[in-house]
Amino acid sequence: MTTYIIRRILQAIPIMLMLSVFLFGVVRLMPGGPLAQAERNPNVTPEQLAAMRVRLGLDQPLPVQYVKWIKAFILEGDWGYSIKFRRPVADMISERLPATLLLFGVGFLITLLIAIPIGVYSAIKPYSFFDNFITTLSFAGQSVPVYWLGLLLIVIFYLVIQNPFSSGPLFPAGGMYTIGKEGDIFDLIWHLVLPIIAVTASWIAWYSRFLRSSMRDVLNEDYMRTARAKGLPIRMVHFRHGLRNALLPLVTMMALDLPAVFGGAVFIETIFAWPGMGRLFWDAARGRDYPVLLAVVMIEAALILFFNLLADILYGFLDPRIRYD
Amino acid sequence: MTEKLSAPETLLSASLQPESLSALIWRRFRRHRFAFSSAVVLLAMVILVIAAPLSGYSATEQNPKNDFAKPSSEHWFGTDELGRDIFTRILYGGQVSLAVGIFSTIFSLSLGIIVGALSGYYGGWIDNILMRITDTFLIVPVVFVLILFSALLRELPGSTEYRNSVWIVIIAISAFAWMWPARIARGLFLVLREKEFVSASRALGASDSRLIFLRILPNSLGPLLVSATLQMAYAIITESGLSYLGFGVQPPTPSWGNILESAQVHVYRAPWLAIFPGLMIFITVMAINFIGDGLRDAFDPYVVHEK
Numbered sequence: 001m002t003t004y005i006i007r008r009i010l011q012a013i014p015i016m017l018m019l020s021v022f023l024f025g026v027v028r029l030m031p032g033g034p035l036a037q038a039e040r041n042p043n044v045t046p047e048q049l050a051a052m053r054v055r056l057g058l059d060q061p062l063p064v065q066y067v068k069w070i071k072a073f074i075l076e077g078d079w080g081y082s083i084k085f086r087r088p089v090a091d092m093i094s095e096r097l098p099a100t101l102l103l104f105g106v107g108f109l110i111t112l113l114i115a116i117p118i119g120v121y122s123a124i125k126p127y128s129f130f131d132n133f134i135t136t137l138s139f140a141g142q143s144v145p146v147y148w149l150g151l152l153l154i155v156i157f158y159l160v161i162q163n164p165f166s167s168g169p170l171f172p173a174g175g176m177y178t179i180g181k182e183g184d185i186f187d188l189i190w191h192l193v194l195p196i197i198a199v200t201a202s203w204i205a206w207y208s209r210f211l212r213s214s215m216r217d218v219l220n221e222d223y224m225r226t227a228r229a230k231g232l233p234i235r236m237v238h239f240r241h242g243l244r245n246a247l248l249p250l251v252t253m254m255a256l257d258l259p260a261v262f263g264g265a266v267f268i269e270t271i272f273a274w275p276g277m278g279r280l281f282w283d284a285a286r287g288r289d290y291p292v293l294l295a296v297v298m299i300e301a302a303l304i305l306f307f308n309l310l311a312d313i314l315y316g317f318l319d320p321r322i323r324y325d
Numbered sequence: 326m327t328e329k330l331s332a333p334e335t336l337l338s339a340s341l342q343p344e345s346l347s348a349l350i351w352r353r354f355r356r357h358r359f360a361f362s363s364a365v366v367l368l369a370m371v372i373l374v375i376a377a378p379l380s381g382y383s384a385t386e387q388n389p390k391n392d393f394a395k396p397s398s399e400h401w402f403g404t405d406e407l408g409r410d411i412f413t414r415i416l417y418g419g420q421v422s423l424a425v426g427i428f429s430t431i432f433s434l435s436l437g438i439i440v441g442a443l444s445g446y447y448g449g450w451i452d453n454i455l456m457r458i459t460d461t462f463l464i465v466p467v468v469f470v471l472i473l474f475s476a477l478l479r480e481l482p483g484s485t486e487y488r489n490s491v492w493i494v495i496i497a498i499s500a501f502a503w504m505w506p507a508r509i510a511r512g513l514f515l516v517l518r519e520k521e522f523v524s525a526s527r528a529l530g531a532s533d534s535r536l537i538f539l540r541i542l543p544n545s546l547g548p549l550l551v552s553a554t555l556q557m558a559y560a561i562i563t564e565s566g567l568s569y570l571g572f573g574v575q576p577p578t579p580s581w582g583n584i585l586e587s588a589q590v591h592v593y594r595a596p597w598l599a600i601f602p603g604l605m606i607f608i609t610v611m612a613i614n615f616i617g618d619g620l621r622d623a624f625d626p627y628v629v630h631e632k
Contacts, residue, residue, distance in 0.1 A: 014457075015460065015461050015464065018461050019461060019464070023473075026474070026477060027477065139359075139611055139615060140607075140611060143558065143607055143610040143613075143614050144607050144610075145562050145565060145566065145603060145606050145607065145610070146566075147565075147603075148599070148602075148603030148606060148607060151588060151589070151592055151599040151603065152599065152603070154592055154599075155592060155596045155600065158593075159592075159593065159596060259463070259464065259466050259467050262466045262468070263466060263467055263468030263469070264468075266468050266469070266472070266570065267468075267566060267569070267570070270570060270589075271589065281469055282472070282570060285472045285473065285476050285570075285572065286571065288476060288480070293469075293472075293473050297469045297470060297473060300466040300469055301464055301465065301466055304466065305464055308464065
């Protein structure tokens with residue numbers, strides 16, 4: 001197991017390096033590089049520009065620049081300075097990461113709580129009225145663009161439906177806390193409702209479908225027939241023997257979905273003004289704040305690689321039939 | 326004598342003649358109610374979008390005096406902040422969104438098939454290298470990289486016409502969407518290259534390219550068509566999403582996504598701005614997904630309708 005983990009980490013390194021060379025090259029080779037704004041500014045003299053170039057190390061050959069950058073990025077944790085805010089990017093990201101993790105952590109939990117029972121029930125009673133209804137509904141869930149769902153939720157729960165106890169809207173349309181109520185857990189939950197509905201809708205649709213087909217495969221296995229034949233209560237057969245095996249592929253599936261999940265963060269956090277990584281990235285992209293953009297993409301890619309690795313290792317623990325060596 | 330015999334003979338041969346494969350697939354597809362009606366809806370959508378010039382309004386001409394008009398018999402879906410008719414803009418935007426969907430699908434599927442075919446057919450080190458590249462692309466946080474790309478490409482020197490071209494969006498989406506069809510194609514080629522009909526063809530002296538394109542590829546059609554529907558749904562959602570964030574199709578060219586973009590700001594004043602463009606994306610993507618499901622069933626000989 002240990003050798004397997006080490007080998008996987010060694011495999012991950014070239015992938016990460018390839019990605020970093022690619023991203024670095026793209027950002028540096030484009031004409032609108034780090035000095036684009038200074039170049040356009042008529043008040044900046046050519047001498048000042050040359051000085052800035054030397055100070056930022058841009059006069060050196062590209063490979064040298066790359067090695068310097070990646071060394072600082074990995075070894076020193078120096079992710080550069082935001083052009084717009086003149087602050088270390090690392091600080092900005094560590095401020096924003098918790099909000100994203102909270103939103104998506106809660107979203108993931110709720111997804112599992114809803115998708116698992118739906119998937120199991122659909123698999124046990126395939127083509128029943130419930131299953132057909134859920135099938136149709138899940139097509140809608142898989143097809144609805146998350147940004148449109150977010151806007152619709154704002155229209156419905158902020159504009160149309162009003163809170164019966166106060167004159168305000170039923171749910172807030174944006175932000176994490178009401179101003180002046182920072183740290184209030186109930187206020188936070190109130191703000192979480194709409195973004196959570198928006199993110200979980202399509203996840204529930206995908207995962208309940210996936211679990212249905214995975215559960216249907218498991219139900220046909222010999223060990224399930226054995227479990228039924230030896231007289232186990234049917235509930236025990238389905239949940240202890242069936243569900244546990246059906247959940248295994250879901251682990252891999254979720255890890256593979258992470259790029260899409262992080263992508264969804266950009267939309268949800270933009271619509272609901274949620275102060276997370278996605279919102280940070282969108283603001284940075286509009287302001288052409290390249291150090292922030294580069295760092296966020298690198299961090300997201302590292303997280304995706306890490307969770308994929310974690311999923312594979314976890315799979316080995318969950319499924320004793322799998323032996324890594 | 327011969328004439329007398331021919332009538333029953335044709336009758337006999339007609340009833341015994343096996344149904345052609347395409348007829349069988351068409352029959353099975355038609356039986357999938359949702360898929361068939363989705364195909365009709367999608368066709369209607371395409372016709373509607375092509376007929377955009379018949380609407381009588383311009384998609385780009387501004388009429389500030391008539392801004393934020395509510396949906397009415399004159400403006401079916403209302404007007405936006407510049408007084409433009411939303412229904413007309415949705416029709417023209419549909420041309421752009423559907424074109425992006427179709428071309429992104431063609432590009433990403435072609436690239437994916439080439440990569441997957443080389444990988445699955447030759448195996449060995451070719452497979453190894455191509456699959457490592459595919460793995461690298463699969464861990465890329467796509468939306469982030471697309472936004473980064475789009476931001477950078479718009480800094481390129483040259484005319485705005487070139488920089489704001491819809492083709493940039495199409496190429497960017499395709500460049501990060503070929504991995505899924507590549508994996509599917511690889512799997513199919515791995516299995517099919519071992520089949521007897523391929524060996525037979527090879528024994529007769531068929532070249533590699535002949536085996537790949539004329540023997541194996543036609544036999545992978547079903548799963549690849551299903552993959553194409555997934556690619557198209559993905560491309561349409563991604564284009565609209567990018568445009569919604571301001572990094573896709575650039576105004577004044579309308580697309581379903583960038584009509585929604587103005588809704589982000591004005592949703593409190595004019596909710597209809599948010600409802601209709603998204604509804605079109607939703608209907609189109611759902612229709613494509615249902616068609617994909619119908620094709621999957623139609624091509625799969627093991628599916629039995631348990632109804």
